[in-house]
Amino acid sequence: MAASFGRDFWEEAFDRFERSGLTVAEFCEVEGCSVPTFYAWRKRIGAQGQPKFTELVVERAAESSSIEIELSGGERLRLTGVVDADNLQTVLRCLEQASC
Incomplete structure (x- = not known):
């Protein structure tokens, strides 16, 4: 009977439960x-505070690139390196306001 098993059994059982998609009652019946x-x-x-670790996949930083924007007056704005989308949006808003 599963109740007589120790900590290792239950840690693995809780992992199986998380993946199972079953209710607690269904899982207990199966186990x-x-x-x-x-x-x-x-x-x-849970009371013993055992940390659970999740694998993180770290994506490689984007290669250096450039963005070139031609403005309505013929001027060009060139941004090189990794461009943060929020910063780019701020620059474009400023340019839009300045052209009005």
Whole structure:
């Protein structure tokens, strides 16, 4: 019976539960444990503050690039390197206001 298993079993069981899409009652029926035992172990493990780690995928920074904008008066604005979208939007708003 699952209730007699220790911490390692329950940590793995909680991972399986998260992936299962089942309700607690359905999961416990499949695993052969009682709902109260499930909750007791979840509380016990949670109270000990075991951190859970999630894998992070760090994307590589964009290669240097440039953006060139031709303004209505024929002037050109060239931005090089990595351009932050919010900063670009601010520059365009300022240019729009200055041309009015």
